Amino acid sequence: MYKKRRYRLLYLYYCGISRKMIRRILQYDPTMSHIYFLTPREIHQALSIPLEKAERLYIKLHQRQIMRRILIDEKKFHIITIFDQHYPIQLRKIPDSPLVLFAIGNLHLLRYHQIISVIGTRHPSKEAGQKIEHIVKPLILNDWVIVSGMAIGIDSMAHQAALEENGMTIAVLGSGLNHIYPIRNRPLYNSIAKQGLVMTEYLPDTKPKPYQFPERNRIISGLSYATLVIEATEKSGTLITVDQALDQGREVYAVPGSPYLAETLGCHKLIQEGAKLVKNSLDIEMDWEEYGKKWLQP
Template structure:
């Protein structure tokens, strides 16, 4: 369950009936998510103690340190950003420019709301109704696919798209990009989850793909628009990719692939994990073979996944 669901009973329902209070709490969540010196876990604690998020704005740095056991340096940074008018103005500007979905909004994905460490804020471009679409399958894999990868995806992913399955991936090089491109080419539905803000698309070679998905599908990120890509963002965003889906399909992965992080997230979230076998001569198949040995479902055709939908 997400942290919000542990807050005082009935407050969320009450909040959604009071539009004025809802907008205030939404702005505060977006604001807190951008403050330095604190983590998502800290914001979850604030929501549990004060769902209106009003009281924290009245605290001094010393009170923040004492009340939340936050180091003084962190408390000072946090206090500074809490009362930074320029930061508040940037947030108000972004609220006008982008679709911003918070954990208190009705449009927040119901399946994503059940995972550990659910994102508090999602910036969106495109069709946000896809957040509630089912079935959704995450399709992931190596950034350096083998020559067989396209054939594997056409054999397995295309039939799933014809069955109106939504494809979720991370718009990275390799398998991720192929998954989105196949979905778009087939007129299917797709969601891309980024590891950076909308002003810093990565990799740059996918800027055109980014715009196509924003027009025909949905692009999501939990990072504010001006946030550049950094290494730890990508494993962090993987929990969103797996969290949006009922299952995760691994097309190809090396033994030490970053793809395995998403698989671990999916298993931790109670999602299904599927893996496609391949030639043992290709290093890109070794990770999939290991997953199958460890209990992932072997997939050699779309029907192997579709039978789990029923």
């Protein structure tokens, strides 16, 4: 029964049906076995959606080539559904949990609890490397998993720091695994896939689109006990991840810097609003010892 339910979910996902609609289908038909036998009008009535939308959904539900695509992708990637035992427990607790994850690399990293997301501007200052050396590298050496989004700037620097120390790192992409973005980070992707884990909720052939990056940020923060902001401008997109971390009940840390640098103003704003100021890795380690070990408990 589990296997059938899993493949039915994957079928819906590969049909291009939205997470919101799949959840509505699950509410109406938890086994996802009845929905395929409904007419468009019956779908319209069962899901309380416009008839035109029900007709489009009906067409999607009867695409014959879908299972072939699923079986091909299963040979190339790890495919994890929300029904699987190895689905990350921390993601089950966030709003709008991803229903399906595609990954390449070491899935065992998802079992760790000492996971921290390290994020920041795509245009870091000259001091950013020193901040990562001073704060992030000691965490890596103490077996923390570093999560980031493999973007240019702070993300790449955090991943690279983990790789250089033979540490553990997870990259969460805003595109499918057949469309690595940014292209210039292909070597970094290859290294993380070999030594760490690369994952995404997007189908393998999904090209990068602007809205997908803020959307994937909920997974970056959701995987992590805490989010650490190394540098950010006052209106940085990094702050989207911070907002999601707060909505998920995660800790937020920010690194202070010179008040004359634009790249530090976002961090200063976060600290003023209640983020914890980080002087060194011990500030995070001590919180973990006191509070963090309980964060995944019911």
